[in-house]
Amino acid sequence: MTEARYRRIVLKLSGEALAGNQGFGIAQDMLDTVAKQIGEAKKLGVDIALVVGGGNIWRGIAGSSQGIDRATSDYMGMLATVMNALALQDALEQHHIDTRVLSAIEMRQVAEPYIRRRAIRHMEKGRVVIFAAGTGNPYFSTDTTAALRAAEIEADVILMAKQVDGVYDCDPLKNTNAQKFEKLSYLEVLSRGLGVMDSTATSLCMDNDIPLIVFNLKQNGNIIKAIQGEPIGTYVGR
Ligand code: UDP
Numbered sequence: 001m002t003e004a005r006y007r008r009i010v011l012k013l014s015g016e017a018l019a020g021n022q023g024f025g026i027a028q029d030m031l032d033t034v035a036k037q038i039g040e041a042k043k044l045g046v047d048i049a050l051v052v053g054g055g056n057i058w059r060g061i062a063g064s065s066q067g068i069d070r071a072t073s074d075y076m077g078m079l080a081t082v083m084n085a086l087a088l089q090d091a092l093e094q095h096h097i098d099t100r101v102l103s104a105i106e107m108r109q110v111a112e113p114y115i116r117r118r119a120i121r122h123m124e125k126g127r128v129v130i131f132a133a134g135t136g137n138p139y140f141s142t143d144t145t146a147a148l149r150a151a152e153i154e155a156d157v158i159l160m161a162k163q164v165d166g167v168y169d170c171d172p173l174k175n176t177n178a179q180k181f182e183k184l185s186y187l188e189v190l191s192r193g194l195g196v197m198d199s200t201a202t203s204l205c206m207d208n209d210i211p212l213i214v215f216n217l218k219q220n221g222n223i224i225k226a227i228q229g230e231p232i233g234t235y236v237g238r
Contacts, residue, residue, distance in 0.1 A: 005229030006156040008047035008123065011038075012146040013161050015056035017217045018084055024056055026084065030217075031091035034161075037223040038128060039095045046227055047123035050130045051149060052088060053142040054080030060138065074138030078105060081142060085132035086110065098127040104136030104145075116152050123153070143197035147204035158210055159226050160197065161217035166234035167196050183235045196236060211237035 013034065020027035041048060057080035063073030085101045092099040100122045103111040111132055112118065122129050134145045143160075150158050164172055165180070167189075172178035186206035189196050196202065196214055205212060213226045215233030225232045 002228045004044040004046045004227050006046060006227055008049070008153065008155045009157050009159055009227060010049045010051060010146050010150040010153070010155045011159045011161060011223065012051045012143065013053065013084075013088070013217070014142070015053040015080065015084055016163060017161050018052070018087070019056035020218075026056065026087045031087060033220065034088065034217070035091040035095040035097065037221070038092060039097055040221075040224050041227055042097060042126070042128070044224070044227060047155075048128045049119065049123065049149060049153060049155065050085075050088065050128065051142055051146040052081050052084045052130060052132065054078070054084060054134075056080075057083060071138040074140075075105075078133045078136070078138075081134055082107070082111065082132045085130045088130055092128055098125075099130060100127050101130045101132050104131070104133040107133075119149075120153055141198050141201065143201035144204060147197070147201040147208075147210065150210050151204065151208040155210065157226075158205065158212045159223065160212055160214045161223070162214055163216065163218065165216035165219070165232075167194055167214050167236070169194075181234045182231070183237075185238060186236060189236055196234075202236075205236075209238065211235065 018026050018030050020030035054077045058077045060074035060077040064070040089099045089101050101111040102114040104114045106113045119129050131149050134142050146158050167181045168178040170178045189202050215222050
């Protein structure tokens, strides 16, 4: 097996990715695909931290557009990420992968509180950590959570698992002429307004020099390929 290029990674899974083809909720086959790929990746000896989104269940902005107070709606979104985190933990454990969920909002009956040093210690012991409840603050996203946690735990890269195989100049699902980028700089992502991640998250990655690889989760083996440095998807860096 080829060696890993990265020592420690943050894998960002959007809620959408967990919904798979059903488009909402949690699809068992997607949990299974992710768990299998993470099991393979662990064999490369890489430290793995997951940040999971919640858009398959609830998005703060959507709730607030229906009249719910924005901060309240965002807290609902953060709770949705905890549900996804528990589902992922269960899937990983079914594949015999040691896992800990660390929540940015305290809920000791279901998850450990997020403590940076503890997260690092878990990874040193070979456990996969799942960061739940986003940053714990409304008005942020789980993309920003991925950038923040990656900086905190000194991850070498963020792997952004998507439903498409990279970053395009327009939506490839709507436009057949959409062009895929192999490589982009953070500034290009920001100035072109590309939908890789939100601007807060992109800036945080840029300021802390954390590269991103955007790739398609549905293609089996892609997580390993990304970890081994194979050129898949789109690379965003300096
Ligand atoms: N959220 C938040 N603060 C955070 C992270 C998430 O308020 O630090 C809320 C926000 O309402 C967001 C929802 O949680 O819409 C779900 O997260 P996100 O939209 O990032 O999920 P994804 O798009 O990755 O599925």
